[in-house]
Amino acid sequence: MWIETTIAMRFLRQGRAQTLLILVGIAVGVSVIVFVVALISGLQANVIARTLGTQAHVRVEAPEEVNRIAPAAAGTAQLLLEDRRAQALRPIVNWQQVRDALDHLPGVTAVSPVVSGPAFGRRGDAVESVALIGMDLPRYLRVIPLDENMVEGRLDVGSGNALVGRQLAQDLGLRTGGKLRLDAGDGRATVVNVAGIFELGVRELDARYVYLDLKQAQSLLALPGGVTVIDITVAELFEAERIAARIRGLTGLKAESWMETNAQLMNALTSQSMSTNMISFFVAMSVALGIASVLAVSVTQRTREIGILRAMGTRRRQMLQVFLVQGAVLGVAGSLIGALAGWGLVGIFNTFGPKLFYIPMPAGLVPASMLLATVAGVIAAAVPASRAARLDPVEAIRHA
Amino acid sequence: MPDSREVLRLDGVRKSYNIGQPNEVEVLHGIDMRVEHADFAALVGPSGSGKSTLLNQIGLLDSPTAGELYLLGKPTREMDDEARTALRGRHIGFVFQFHHLIGAFSALENVLMPHMVAHGKPDREALDRARNLLADVGLEKFADRKPGELSGGQQQRVAIARALVTRPALLLADEPTGNLDTKTAADVFKLLRRFNAEFGCAVLLVTHDPRLAETCDRTITLVDGRIDSDQ
Ligand SMILES: Nc1ncnc2c1ncn2[C@@H]1O[C@H](COP(=O)(O)OP(=O)(O)O)[C@@H](O)[C@H]1O
Ligand SMILES: [Mg+2]
Numbered sequence: 001m002w003i004e005t006t007i008a009m010r011f012l013r014q015g016r017a018q019t020l021l022i023l024v025g026i027a028v029g030v031s032v033i034v035f036v037v038a039l040i041s042g043l044q045a046n047v048i049a050r051t052l053g054t055q056a057h058v059r060v061e062a063p064e065e066v067n068r069i070a071p072a073a074a075g076t077a078q079l080l081l082e083d084r085r086a087q088a089l090r091p092i093v094n095w096q097q098v099r100d101a102l103d104h105l106p107g108v109t110a111v112s113p114v115v116s117g118p119a120f121g122r123r124g125d126a127v128e129s130v131a132l133i134g135m136d137l138p139r140y141l142r143v144i145p146l147d148e149n150m151v152e153g154r155l156d157v158g159s160g161n162a163l164v165g166r167q168l169a170q171d172l173g174l175r176t177g178g179k180l181r182l183d184a185g186d187g188r189a190t191v192v193n194v195a196g197i198f199e200l201g202v203r204e205l206d207a208r209y210v211y212l213d214l215k216q217a218q219s220l221l222a223l224p225g226g227v228t229v230i231d232i233t234v235a236e237l238f239e240a241e242r243i244a245a246r247i248r249g250l251t252g253l254k255a256e257s258w259m260e261t262n263a264q265l266m267n268a269l270t271s272q273s274m275s276t277n278m279i280s281f282f283v284a285m286s287v288a289l290g291i292a293s294v295l296a297v298s299v300t301q302r303t304r305e306i307g308i309l310r311a312m313g314t315r316r317r318q319m320l321q322v323f324l325v326q327g328a329v330l331g332v333a334g335s336l337i338g339a340l341a342g343w344g345l346v347g348i349f350n351t352f353g354p355k356l357f358y359i360p361m362p363a364g365l366v367p368a369s370m371l372l373a374t375v376a377g378v379i380a381a382a383v384p385a386s387r388a389a390r391l392d393p394v395e396a397i398r399h400a
Numbered sequence: 401m402p403d404s405r406e407v408l409r410l411d412g413v414r415k416s417y418n419i420g421q422p423n424e425v426e427v428l429h430g431i432d433m434r435v436e437h438a439d440f441a442a443l444v445g446p447s448g449s450g451k452s453t454l455l456n457q458i459g460l461l462d463s464p465t466a467g468e469l470y471l472l473g474k475p476t477r478e479m480d481d482e483a484r485t486a487l488r489g490r491h492i493g494f495v496f497q498f499h500h501l502i503g504a505f506s507a508l509e510n511v512l513m514p515h516m517v518a519h520g521k522p523d524r525e526a527l528d529r530a531r532n533l534l535a536d537v538g539l540e541k542f543a544d545r546k547p548g549e550l551s552g553g554q555q556q557r558v559a560i561a562r563a564l565v566t567r568p569a570l571l572l573a574d575e576p577t578g579n580l581d582t583k584t585a586a587d588v589f590k591l592l593r594r595f596n597a598e599f600g601c602a603v604l605l606v607t608h609d610p611r612l613a614e615t616c617d618r619t620i621t622l623v624d625g626r627i628d629s630d631q
């Protein structure tokens with residue numbers, strides 16, 4: 001390969017202007033790919049992180065109650081008008097066992113049993129409807145980083161303490177240390193001490209959530225010893241649906257992944273990724289066409305030299321390699337410049353951009369885009385290279 | 401059996417162009433000839449008589465339509481491109497009318513090119529041989545110049561050095577002096593003569609210059625694709 005590579009490099013160096021132009025072309029294309037992919041994946045990671053800041057990756061609940069329909073007598077047709085059953089708060093049966101089983105499920109990093117249900121929060125004359133969340137704090141924190149979202153007071157739900165959302169605190173005029181009366185109906189009511197105020201950044205949650213100790217919530221919601229939901233965090237975000245399916249099969253419970261819950265978001269992300277891939281594909285294609293046309297011109301310009309080289313004993317395969325190497329070298333060099341430029345663009349965006357979010361440089365993006373451009377370069381070179389290899393030496397030498 | 405002195409033998413070589421088309425034309429009509437070790441032969445004839453075509457067949461750049469061509473005793477007509485190219489690279493040196501150097505390489509690298517495409521990176525011995533050849537053609541000082549920085553006569557001398565770097569058995573030259581002034585042409589001719597004597601490589605050259613042809617040991621005259629005389 002030494003002589004083929006040497007000839008290829010000399011040809012590239014001799015056609016300086018053409019080589020530089022196509023290198024710039026490849027570099028621009030690759031930097032666009034690198035920047036767009038980094039931007040979009042950064043954006044997506046950001047949106048997902050925000051969404052999952054207040055959601056479990058998988059939510060396990062008791063199966064829904066369904067109507068039990070008496071089987072029709074043999075030989076009769078049954079005409080059925082069915083109303084959905086009212087879905088009362090239902091505890092998960094044997095939740096301790098389920099929790100322990102999920103703790104050991106591969107891919108699961110956190111399991112947090114929760115009891116939740118509706119209630120009224122009162123202070124003086126003001127009444128707000130709230131959602132009571134009773135949880136085991138250390139476990140819960142591994143699912144929702146509540147500790148990072150505290151704006152006031154302490155993170156404490158023990159012994160009659162509660163955490164309320166910032167919006168709810170405002171609506172009821174509550175401050176840390178204030179008292180909140182919780183009324184869950186049927187005469188089950190209690191007064192809790194507001195230990196802290198949080199802000200999750202989602203208005204709906206900040207206006208309704210009241211965090212309590214598991215036991216206290218259980219007694220308020222008349223579910224002594226029971227939990228209604230088991231929240232789960234998984235190691236690989238996009239494995240959530242698979243793990244949810246696994247949990248459904250394993251426990252017979254209802255398990256919903258964040259991907260299912262946020263189907264619309266997933267849809268948006270998928271189509272965004274698709275358009276990124278399309279942009280990459282078309283840019284790569286125009287890069288390839290650029291390389292192909294530059295090499296095609298070069299083969300025509302060098303027809304006579306190719307004939308001479310063939311007369312001096314250069315084999316067809318060697319001639320082919322001379323031009324394939326040129327395609328590969330253009331791809332590698334152009335994409336190296338382009339990838340660095342794309343990286344620079346990401347840096348500029350992070351430093352001087354709107355600073356709405358930070359774009360991390362996805363690991364492997366630079367080598368992947370370089371590989372893409374190099375493969376595109378070699379494929380693009382194939383047509384002109386095989387034309388060079390097939391040239392008839394007699395005709396080529398006569399070529400003006 | 402071919403004797404050990406035989407370099408080339410043609411046996412009823414015919415060449416047609418545009419076969420199977422209305423403009424089919426036979427350019428060579430059965431050529432028989434023999435070239436021996438250290439022969440120095442001129443191929444002369446009117447324009448269009450088929451001299452270049454014949455040289456292309458002999459140089460294995462093209463293959464005859466009929467007949468057989470033996471190079472160093474090996475029949476070549478049935479060879480595939482790969483084998484033909486290898487044989488050509490090893491045993492045949494070319495000098496064309498328009499020097500035809502590779503512009504991206506220096507004079508020395510051009511001389512080494514036939515060696516490099518066959519054997520890769522040149523070793524000491526090959527480098528020395530190429531340098532000596534350049535010195536022999538009087539261009540040792542120009543080894544690092546690119547062809548574009550050399551005169552026509554200098555380029556043609558580089559091309560001769562290049563044709564000899566593989567120590568070929570046969571050197572083919574198609575009007576090697578056709579593009580040069582009389583004085584330079586005579587110099588180039590002298591060089592060919594000298595290498596023929598020194599290395600014993602057979603030389604077959606096409607020329608239009610009757611005075612140059614006269615100085616050759618042998619003159620083959622081609623008329624309308626047939627050998628008219630061979631003295
Ligand atoms: N590729 C070709 N196709 C058709 N005719 C050709 C081709 N090459 C050469 N010829 C014809 O063959 C004849 C001999 O050409 P050539 O060998 O170049 O003659 P010379 O070198 O003696 O001047 C000419 O009539 C030329 O037109
Ligand atoms: Mg001719």
